[in-house]
Amino acid sequence: MAGAFIIEGEYDDTLRAFYKPKGGLTEQVLVIQQIGVSSRLIAPREDPRPFLSINGRRQPVIQMKPGEVQLWRFVNAAWVSGVQFFDPKSYDPKNTTEWRQTARDGIQLSPENYARAAKDNSPFLLSPGNRVDLLVKAPAVAGRYDLRFADAISTNTPQDKVNDPILLTIQVSAAPSVDMPFPSEQDFPKLPSFLKDIDPATIHISREVTFNTKETPVQDKPDLIDETINGELFKDQTISQSMLQDTAEEWTLVNTTRPPPGVAHPFHIHVNPFQVIEVFDPNDPQEQDPNNTECYKIDDPSTWKSCKPPLEKPYVWRDTIAIPAARGTDKGDVPGHVKVRTRFDDFPGQFVLHCHILIHEDHGMMQLIQVVPNKVMIKHH
Ligand SMILES: [Cu+2]
Structure with missing residues (x-):
């Protein structure tokens, strides 16, 4: 539904x-x-x-x-x-x-x-x-x-x-043409102040969240499929990430799923949207341009980032983004990634992040996470 x-x-x-x-x-x-x-x-x-x-x-x-x-x-x-x-x-x-x-x-x-x-x-x-x-x-x-x-x-x-x-x-229809225009940049709705770019100086913590699909062949039976985040299946009653309320964080969302099947897992997080800062798709021919020395080298993990011009500010807000799949080569795999910034504003409590391919989510590609009130605790004796 x-x-x-x-x-x-x-x-x-x-x-x-x-x-x-x-x-x-x-x-x-x-x-x-x-x-x-x-x-x-x-x-x-x-x-x-x-x-x-x-x-x-x-x-x-x-x-x-x-x-x-x-x-x-x-x-x-x-x-x-x-x-x-x-x-x-x-x-x-x-x-x-x-x-x-x-x-x-x-x-x-x-x-x-x-x-x-x-x-x-x-x-x-x-x-x-x-x-x-x-x-x-x-x-x-x-x-x-x-x-x-x-x-x-x-x-x-x-x-x-x-x-x-x-x-x-x-x-x-065959009616006379109405030739309606698109709004100009000046006519377009103004951006509300709460959607202005997250100041990188306010980033409180950076984390990495890795999505992976692993298919293990089993003789005479269907393949075993594990859909994991940071190597683990969803665990009920277990908090996988804790964030302080009203703080900003930068997350690198990594996809180590190599072809086949080479799936771009759509990362989705509830409650607060995020800004997309960087996207790296190692299978994109532009990222493999042999004439551009800035492009990544398969055997050097320190180069595994985009050689395209950086995304322009202000950054676009999203709450779901496909993390590009890894590139599988005989020298090793190069994972895809997306960098996002987010603020855990207003709402403390538990919620989830998950892959939005529902069969992956149902196979375990989901985490229970929580936002904790950011208060000084005072104890009275
Ligand atoms: Cu997925």
Whole structure:
């Protein structure tokens, strides 16, 4: 079972006010789900994986006027598949559908990050658990336009965009074109002060959290599969991480799962979101550029970090992110990682972090963690 809560605020009001004199903003909540059978909670390895539905329908049709902009809020509630979005023009030159990201995981982008994402029809991965808000602009010419996606369980770039499955179809009516604009950076909702960047000087503790899938073949029986965090399966009644309330931390999320299966585990933590500071995907060809001496060397762990330009500030807030899989080589494995910063604000108590591929979570890839009130204890005798 999955659904969506929409919590509205100034962000929504500002976008609606921008579009009110331009014909109004039609909004769609689109919950992606995936119904399939899995024996013993093991993901089917065959291709394709169980199909995706949106709001219970396979490949639904969304009606739009020519040039109309709508606000689509996607929730990826699929239990295993990541949904890789890429520019429709890459598989159909006539499909001039455009989008702009406006929020990730229920948190608005800053105006700067909204403007950065507007440089292209930016491709992005919606892992299980991720949400995204998109302003989507329909082509100006009447017709049917498919939005295709790649089923991405690792973060490998899809190769065959033309034959990727259809997620949904936009039906553009024959009405006169309305040619609605996207908001400029100045018109975009201002970032609330509580979403400003975490000051690195306030980082109280750094930790490393390592995700791993290990498959052990057993003769005449199905493989044994361990889905572990820091080498351990979920243990009820055991606190695996303790954090002080109202303090900031930097976490390095490491993925040592090497192909096959090379899974990008979507890290998800409850209660407080985090800012993504750094992403390192050792399987990304750009990270293996032989002409760039900054790129990592397989046999030197001190070089295992990204040689791409650093992510720009302000950093994007998320609560779920796919940790790139390790690269397996005959000289050894190079793990993928993501660095995040977070503040454990306001709420003391116990909650969980877990992989958002539900079969991994159910196999043990989850931790019970707690936030402890940050108070001086005074004892009276
Ligand atoms: Cu996982």
